[in-house]
Amino acid sequence: MSDKMNNVRWFSMALKALIVLAENEGRCPSGKLAEKLESQSVYLRKILTHLVKAGIISAKEGRDGGYSLSKKTEDIKLSEVYEAISAETVVKDYFETEGKHCFSGTSQQSLCDLQREMETWILEGLQSKSLSDLIEQ
Template identity: 50%
Template sequence: MVNKVSSLKWFGLAVQALIVLADREELCPSGAVAEQLGTHSNLLRKILPHLVKANLIKAKEGRDGGYLLAKDPAHITLADVYFAMRSEPFSKGFLDTNATDCFTSSTQDALCSLKNEMEGWIVEGLKKKTIANLLADKS
């Protein structure tokens, strides 16, 4: 399996793929999901194994294979998807600079604390939304 990536594009495609699968009761081939999303099936086949490993979807391999949600969309939070897809915190590049003596140690500590707070804000916000929250109202 490919390594996880810190990519909003991959996270977004993972969320969208889950929405497509939530709309189906039967196995759905990755090509059909990719077609519905207007993306390349090769890219989607790199993303879906992360969702399988996180037990968010089930996979059946082979000619009649495909993907299916592993649980109710109301029980899949966006934080679940975030953790399934990320290898590094979203805020990783926040402190990437070339200068090493630019700030005092207390300012550096404050910046590190802010970086950690930012990651916490993201995760807490994502915990509040589920795939079910994103499904279109069908009434």
């Protein structure tokens, strides 16, 4: 599977994990979270690490450890989740804009400009949504 497809899967999995955490009382261990999401713990922990670094969730190690939201659901903007995940996985890399292609410099620049414009659209759209918008009330 391509990296670009994996990036979309990371964002999707991050949102699903946040929904489970929002609906869970107290801390949720990664094993339990992975079970609910039908995912592998190792894969999920890679994603959760980015959410912890961004301050979206908190993590506690040990016997009573696990993950929990660091903020209220209405304060977690989906753009914040997107940016946390794209910190490593470059969700925004829709077009390969580098390399030796048959495109002229102008065409190459146009693709780069379009990529930046698409990133702006995505972030603007996600900024208007919060985690609470995804949770059944």
